[in-house]
Amino acid sequence: MKKLLYIPVNTKPEEMSTSKFVGRQFIKSFIKKYPEYEVEELDICNEYIPELNHRYFKGRGDIVSGSDYEALSEEDKKAVDRINELCNQFISADVYVIAAPMWSSLFPPRLKMYIDCVIQNNKAIKVTPEEVRGLLDDKERKMLYIQSSGGTYPRIFSWKIDHGANYLHDIFKFVGIDKFEKLLVEGVDMPSVGKHEALEKAFKEIDNLVDKMAIRELVKR
Known part of the structure; x- marks a missing residue:
C-alpha cells in the first residue's frame, strides 16, 4: 500500500484556515479517487517538533546513538527519539501534501523546524567529504504544496516574492523528490478577488492535481 503524508501548517482551526481548508478538500478528492x-x-x-540542538548530533550531523544517546538527559532523548520518528515517517511516504499560508514571503517557522528534523544524514541525505547528495530517489515520490496568500503575485516576478514555494521545490528536489506541484490560493484578502473566488479557483484545479499526484504503478483499472 502506498502512503500519502498530509502536513497542514497553521495554528488556526481548519474552518478558519484557507490553506488547511483547501488541503482537506484535496485529501478528500484524492482518497475518493484512489482509496x-x-x-x-x-x-x-x-505536534511536538523538536528544535535542533548540537547535543543531538555527532560528527558532521549524524544523530546520536548508542553510548552517546544513553549519555543524554531524558528530555534530550525524547527530542532525539522524536526526530528519528519524524524522519522515518517522512521517508516511508510516497506522496506528500503540505498546506501552509504565506508568511513574510515564506511559510510559518514550524515548517522549517520540521524540515530540519526530517533531512537527516544517512537517511534523507548522505554527507561525505567528497559530496552531499539526496537519498530519496530510491522510488517515485511526489509532493504538492498548497499555499494561501492575501495578495496576488504575477508570474513574471513571483519568484522574487514567493520564497516559500521556491525553497520547498529546491530542497526537496535536492533530497530526491523530483515531482513537485503547487496550488496557490491567492488574493484571499483582496477586494478584487476575495476568499470565495480564490477558493472556487483552487477547487477547479484540484481534480487535475489529484491525477498528477497519483503514482500510476499503484492504480490498476
Whole structure:
C-alpha cells in the first residue's frame, strides 16, 4: 500500500484556515479517487517538533546513538527519539501534501523546524567529504504544496516574492523528490478577488492535481 503524508501548517482551526481548508478538500478528492492509499496526517503546529540542538548530533550531523544517546538527559532523548520518528515517517511516504499560508514571503517557522528534523544524514541525505547528495530517489515520490496568500503575485516576478514555494521545490528536489506541484490560493484578502473566488479557483484545479499526484504503478483499472 502506498502512503500519502498530509502536513497542514497553521495554528488556526481548519474552518478558519484557507490553506488547511483547501488541503482537506484535496485529501478528500484524492482518497475518493484512489482509496488504495493510506493517509497519515501530521499537524505540525499541534505536534511536538523538536528544535535542533548540537547535543543531538555527532560528527558532521549524524544523530546520536548508542553510548552517546544513553549519555543524554531524558528530555534530550525524547527530542532525539522524536526526530528519528519524524524522519522515518517522512521517508516511508510516497506522496506528500503540505498546506501552509504565506508568511513574510515564506511559510510559518514550524515548517522549517520540521524540515530540519526530517533531512537527516544517512537517511534523507548522505554527507561525505567528497559530496552531499539526496537519498530519496530510491522510488517515485511526489509532493504538492498548497499555499494561501492575501495578495496576488504575477508570474513574471513571483519568484522574487514567493520564497516559500521556491525553497520547498529546491530542497526537496535536492533530497530526491523530483515531482513537485503547487496550488496557490491567492488574493484571499483582496477586494478584487476575495476568499470565495480564490477558493472556487483552487477547487477547479484540484481534480487535475489529484491525477498528477497519483503514482500510476499503484492504480490498476
